Amino acid sequence: MSTLEIRDLHACVSEADGSLREILRGVNLTVADGETHAIMGPNGSGKSTLAYALAGHPKYTVTSGSVTLDGEDVLAMSVDARARAGLFLAMQYPVEVPGVSVSNFLRTAVTATRGEAPKLRNFVKEMNGAMGALSIDPKFAERSLNEGFSGGEKKRHEILQLELLNPKVAVLDETDSGLDVDALKIVSEGINRFRAQPGHGVLLITHYNRILQYVQPDYVHVFVAGRIVAEGGAEFAKVLENEGYEKFTGAAASA
């Protein structure tokens, strides 16, 4: 079982001058077991803020509303506790961490989320298998985390973590951006493997319809000015791509 429930979520970003600016203005969304939701919207609409606020990034402050995962209060949890509870965020721009090897990082993360250290031999086998499925060069394991990775390598590495950490709900922030068609297919296959397993939900944030041709969503939501303003089924994504977001941005401005 896994259900992510977001209710009337408001969140602010801390500006450089110390002031707070509201970005999320009442988000309501339920991601139930086995469902894939796509959130689409124009740049600056707050899509990525939603992802980071769910993960607990310190730059964002939730001012009201609630987020629960299987009834547990996510907002009360630290960043790491959210991940251990089963929430995963694939980042658009994963940060480079010098000197921390991919294999060491993965093993530490897997140990933390599973609650016990996997046997080294089994883990290496598991890691190599998962890397192979994503066409990641085994030499990656000894490289520093994300350091010198190309855009496509970073995204594949995010999906590698998704598959190894095996969360309940995956939030994928612009995972398709910067990927060529081959990489997009590989990454999409990884996401599809994840969501094919029972008890998994996906929240896919994207600007374009492109990835949705490979990862077909159950629901498509339009996100404008910090909240969801319209929704539909998989076919809605194509309508949005053809017609743009103008009619929704106008509606949001007058709302």
Next chain:
Amino acid sequence: MANLAGAVETAHVSSLHSSGSVNPGDFPVPTGREEEWRFTPLSKLRGLHADAPLGSSGVTVSVEAAPELAVERHEPAERAHVSPGRPFVPADRVSARAFAAVTAATVITVPKETTASAPTYVRITGTDAAAAAAGHLVIDVQPYGRATVVIDQTGSATYANNVEIHVADGGDLTVVALADWAGDTVQVAHHVATLGRDAHLAHFAVTLGGAVVRLSPTVRYAGPGGDAELHGIAFATGSPRNTGGQHLEHRLFVDHDTPKCRSRVGYKHALSGEGARTVWIGDVLIRPEATGTDTYEYNRNLVLTDGAHADSVPNLEILTGEVVGAGHASTSGRLDDEHIFYLQSRGIPFEEARRLVIRGFFGELIAKIGVPELEERITAAIEEELA
């Protein structure tokens, strides 16, 4: 400016580096206002910089050498035996006092065209911090010799010492100076390296223990093609009772006095706790004759808590227009929130994320040492500092 004619193009072009002398009296007692002493807590040096008598008790030296190497202990009746074959010219008062006071020198020779089959350990052990001691070590790599020498410094000491490093043509030497001293040790050390044609030196300063440690590695070149890599690590901790934290100081001087030589300097310091202090000085001088020089230096400081203080002074003086590359970088900052967030977002608790990032900060440099048992020991010692 009286002897300008003789000085041009050779000695003392840089305003920072005055000439040396074997006579301690040629160097006035520092007051702390001098550029080269202004960061050092002179009041904590137990008179090493002034007139404290320097003996030979209080520190023992033993060598576990690779079988291919020759180790001699010189207890010289004549001064010439302290530094066989070449003149050693101290650069400051402490170095000159140590050189004048030593009664025994350890000389390690890597014979010509010989590769050492194992690392050589020079164990310098402090037994009594109340007795100020002087030391002298010579590492002499003959042409095409290859070796790794670990200077493993532990215990309680008040110690002024010089290390002469000669790497002859085509030689390749790794030196690891590990300062794993007890908390009451005060040390002022000079490492002076000369690199022959196409010689390579990898020098690591790993400064973890001691109350005050001031290490000045200097490199000069005796032929083109010399390649010096100078790396360093320091982890300074504060004092919970605010009795003064550790003062760890690394002062680099790379004197490019020969064409077509290369230098790379990379030092990483971390500080934690009230009164923890690190100093990094990176002086690189490219003299007019050193055309085709390729040099880059950086220092990164990781300030983990309030109340700690890192100084970083890169200083690149270029006196020729014909360089291949010359650059420097210096950064001091806290742990990167984005690093911690990324690791935490994968379920890794904050404390463990912090440890991973700090271990990673040093890990890149530690991995370059190439002596597994030493890498493990240094990693473990840093873990202990973090605990």
